[in-house]
Amino acid sequence: MTSQTPVFEARSVSKSFGPVVALTDVSVSLYAGEVHSIIGENGAGKSTLMNLICGKLAPTSGQLYVDGQPVRFGTPKDAQAHGIAIAPQEINLVPNLTVAENIMLGAHAGNVAAIDWRRTRSEAARHLHQVDHTIDPSMRVRELSKAQQQLVQIARAAATEARILIFDEPTATLTYREEETLLAYIETLAQEGRSAFYISHRLDEVRRLSHRITALRDGAHVGELTPEQATREAMVTLMAGRPPKAGAQPIRDITTRETVLEVQGLSRDHEFEDVSFNLRKGEILGVSGLVGSGRTEMAKCIFGATKADKGGLTFRGEKTVFKSPLEAIQAGLIYLPEERKQEGIFPLLSIAENTALPTLERFGGLLHIRNREMIAEVEDLAKRMKAKFNSLTDPITSLSGGNQQKFIIARWLMRDAHVLIMDEPTRGIDVNAKFEIQAVLRKLTEERGLSIIVISSEMEELLDVADRILVMHEGRVKGVVDRAETTQEGLLQLAMT
Amino acid sequence: MERTMDTAEMTDTPNIRTRRKKTLVQRFWAWEASGVLVALAVLFTLLAFATDNFLSAYNVSVVMRQAAFVGLVALGQTLVLLVGGIDLSVGAAAGLSSIVGALALTQWGIHPYLVIPFTMAFGFFLGAVNGFFVAGLRLNPFIVTLATWEIFAGLTLVITKGYPIRPLGEQFQIFGKGEILGLPVPVVIFFATAIVLMWMLSQTRFGRNIFAVGGNRDAAILAGIRANRVEFLAFGLAGMLSALAGILFASRMDAGQPSVGEGWLMGAITAAILGGTSLRGGQGSIVGTVLGALLLAVLANGTVLMNVSGFWQRVIVGGVVLVAILVDLLRRRG
Structure with missing residues (x-):
């Protein structure tokens, strides 16, 4: 040759x-x-x-x-x-x-x-x-x-x-x-x-x-x-330029924790049917499934972006259905979409503004936005998440994909979030940044008691970070398994039976 | 493992994403010009019953002629909208072209039959000026054509000092006043142009490239399409069709009037939008625009026949546009 x-x-x-x-x-x-x-x-x-x-x-x-x-x-x-x-x-x-x-x-x-x-x-x-x-x-x-x-x-x-x-x-x-x-x-x-x-x-x-x-x-x-x-x-x-960091987060026992979100028989025509599961406080629940399995549609429905035909939720002890994303956000349930560029960031705004946007009213003075306070708070979060940036007043597009994702997560930590649903959080992000984000998610569940649902088509990722994994196929839940008790083959098999 | 997946996929119930066969009604509603066709049909029936003379040969030819002038401009506007632009200068370009055409006829001694192609060429040049700034220099079409609108309209006044150029002569009037097979010449030209454009948009590479560039400019460039050339030509054609409308109108009036084309801009955009053309580019049709232009003309005519004050006409047109947008919204959600 x-x-x-x-x-x-x-x-x-x-x-x-x-x-x-x-x-x-x-x-x-x-x-x-x-x-x-x-x-x-x-x-x-x-x-x-x-x-x-x-x-x-x-x-x-x-x-x-x-x-x-x-x-x-x-x-x-x-x-x-x-x-x-x-x-x-x-x-x-x-x-x-x-x-x-x-x-x-x-x-x-x-x-x-x-x-x-x-x-x-x-x-x-x-x-x-x-x-x-x-x-x-x-x-x-x-x-x-x-x-x-x-x-x-x-x-x-x-x-x-x-x-x-x-x-x-x-x-x-x-x-x-x-x-x-x-x-x-x-x-x-x-x-x-x-x-x-x-x-x-x-x-x-x-x-x-x-x-x-x-x-x-x-x-x-x-x-x-x-x-x-x-x-x-x-x-x-x-x-x-350096050897890879360790992959999987250690296995932990979360079975004794209280339930923060329970989904009961949620259905939406042509999208998904009879979806039920529960999410515990401080848990990371993985959702695995092929494209078309209804996983994204289900998440959007829980979030109130679409209307359920049947079924409902119990969120923090209260039976409810979110009628709009705003209701869900105010209650503390957040959804981060897959299309970061289209649905997640405002390319013309700075990193700080992008992060603080949904919580701006907190920094509202009589006539202006208290910028210094806002930047201080964003900076504090950025440090805890180990995000890399030059200046928080730079446009968000100056960051790499992995770092953008960290600030989008930080956005919702600025208010009291209880449940975070993330759709393909590390898609198109390089290996080390991926591990960093996984570590950040784990840390958030431990330090702030946040519960996270991670939707991913990469089974490896779910097997690295999730406590339990829910498998969806053709709009139905095929089962929920503990991470410790399954493998990639196991997940595939579950999807097909 | 792989094998199990394959067989599982095949024997399972049909995937929820597969496409269902659409009924005829669903396909009709999926067509972007369905709304304007229904509106036109309803209005037509209403006027046919409510008035005595709506369907008279004379009235029908009045309506069609009215539709023809704005319609020609709207056809050009449709091309520009399809490619993702907008041309605010079409009315002013029609005015300036008709004046230049009138001068060519009366002052420069150009043969009456050659005046039309000469004026169209001049109109293409005016459109090309827009195209140069928008496609060549990548400036915002709204701003560029806002400026050229003023320039074209201003030049018209500079040249005419506000006075009409007349008369244009017996021989030239045939284009505006003559008939072919009982139809006014401008109407025949309007329909003929529409048919040529329909062919161009659906059956030629240039036509399909217009949809590609308007639908996703980056994708078009990556596919090897010269996007700025396509945009440039769309603006040129819009100028050309405006000039055609302008000179036909001058022929009908037997005068190059500085006021020709005033009000055509809104009519042209309205007709295109009523016909389902998207302001974001890449979506729309010639049939829709023709129907849109007819709808506007029937509305105007109907208000006159029903003895509604002429002052109400604009209110009604605005209302119809809002209804059309709402119908379109329902259609897309449906």
Whole structure:
């Protein structure tokens, strides 16, 4: 493999945005039939590098080569002309168009005067079937789930017939089965002689797929591994610059504690049915299930964002149903949505304002907001949660994903919260920050008696942090198990019976 | 393990996320122009019974002609809205173009039959000015076209000093006053334009790219679509269609009047919105806009026929828009 010319090469590329250096002197290459993984923590420069390769950004210095020839990409279209396509991490589809049209976007079959719809549709279906068999190509993208949209996006990259494909975190939203299909598909691509850059936080996937693994840290190339060298420990050490912290939180006994929230027979048409469970004071309850299992819908319903058809709650000894999120928040039950960017943060506001927003009235003076007090309180919480930041008056977008998440949690600690429901709290957050957040959650349950429900599609995470795990499948509760008494296989089996 | 999962998925009750077959009624309501069609039908029936002359040939042609001028402008506005922009200068562009067209005819000796394409080209240029700032320099369309609105309207007054340019001559009046198969020429041009645009939006790459750019600009760029070119052309076409409406109106009046196009902006946006076009881009249809323009014309006509004071007309139009938005809200929640 090494004797031939790489199909793609980046030599000493750097990229800065004004004074901020995102990438320094990075060189990577890709051979025909190779899957080359790029690993690194958030902010390590992976996405910047991929954006240079797909033509979305231009390097500040350095040179790109395709088949040994120097190239310069002004736009993604130029990169596509050289056979490079990307399936980006963020969902980037046109919601009002059909699946088929999204896949063939900008590449409809036909001539200038008229599109050949039949061929456009059949080609779209062919590409889609390589990664998924359940999605109807005539549906509109806005009707699909997040995971399905991710698959459509991957099919679109494949549809370009590109020789070089970039997969940026393709499995972050996928469930076990979808992930299997996708990984198998990428393996087929490589066997056909096409090549791929692969980015993922899931290190077992990286090890399985890759022919080579390159690690980035703080915008610099810090090492290259063969799949044989790439133990979990070796990869994390390269990415973080230090060995990984311990994973699982110790097992504890919570059976004697009082119940703070009891859910009784909660149902909502087409979403979930007859959900019952209880949550104890200071407990972390994990909710496991595939996409479409009704876990998020259930959480939103408890929170009062949607109306239950049947059933109710007992919250701190009182029978109730929250009619709106405001009621739930005032009672001390908080829901943190999965889509941090869309539903969780206010990108134009500072870290302090983002944190204190729901409690601003506490800092209201006669004519102004008592900023100094507000910042002092946010700072105190930030320290306890070990959040990293320059200044609390910086915009929240200056933080990494993990740190943003800490401040969003802090937001609700500023008022008296009793129950926190977190939907995918560590999705897209790097390994060490993930462990830190888990430790913070544990600490909160112990110090403040907070009860937490963690919804996650990563069973490993639940097995690290939850006291008990509730398994949902197709809208129903399949069982609740103690963490000490189960394994990943056990959870899967429970879901399927 | 993997095998068990597969079989479990297949033998289980159908997944709650799978799509249910929609009935014809559901599909009708899912169509964005369904509301305006129902409103038009109701109003039509009402007026047909309540008045003697609503369905007379003369009145129908009056209504359609009224719809045609604002309708042409609304078609251009629809393209701009679909691509995620807005064009506040359409009325002023219609006015300025019609004046320039009138000058071309009376002062520069351009042949009457060539005046229409000449004016449309000039209108495209005016739209292209908007397109240059919005698509080329990525400035906010609301602000850019607010400025060009003033500029176009101001230039009209500078050129005419407030006086109409007339007469335009016998030969030229055929465009505004003539008939083809019993239909006024502007109406024929309006419907023909609508059909061409429907084809363009549904069957050509440029048309689909308009939806893609308006629906998700980043995704369109990543798919290799030149988003700023698509936006630029949408603004150009909007200017062109405004100019067409302006010069047809001048032909009908036999005069290039500085006041042409005043009031067309609101009519154009209203028609598009009534027809289900979203102000956020990426959603809407030509059929909807045509129906919207017809609805506005029927409303105006109906108030006259029912002897409602002309002053009430705007109140009624505003009310209809609010009702349309409420219906749309119910439709999407439904």
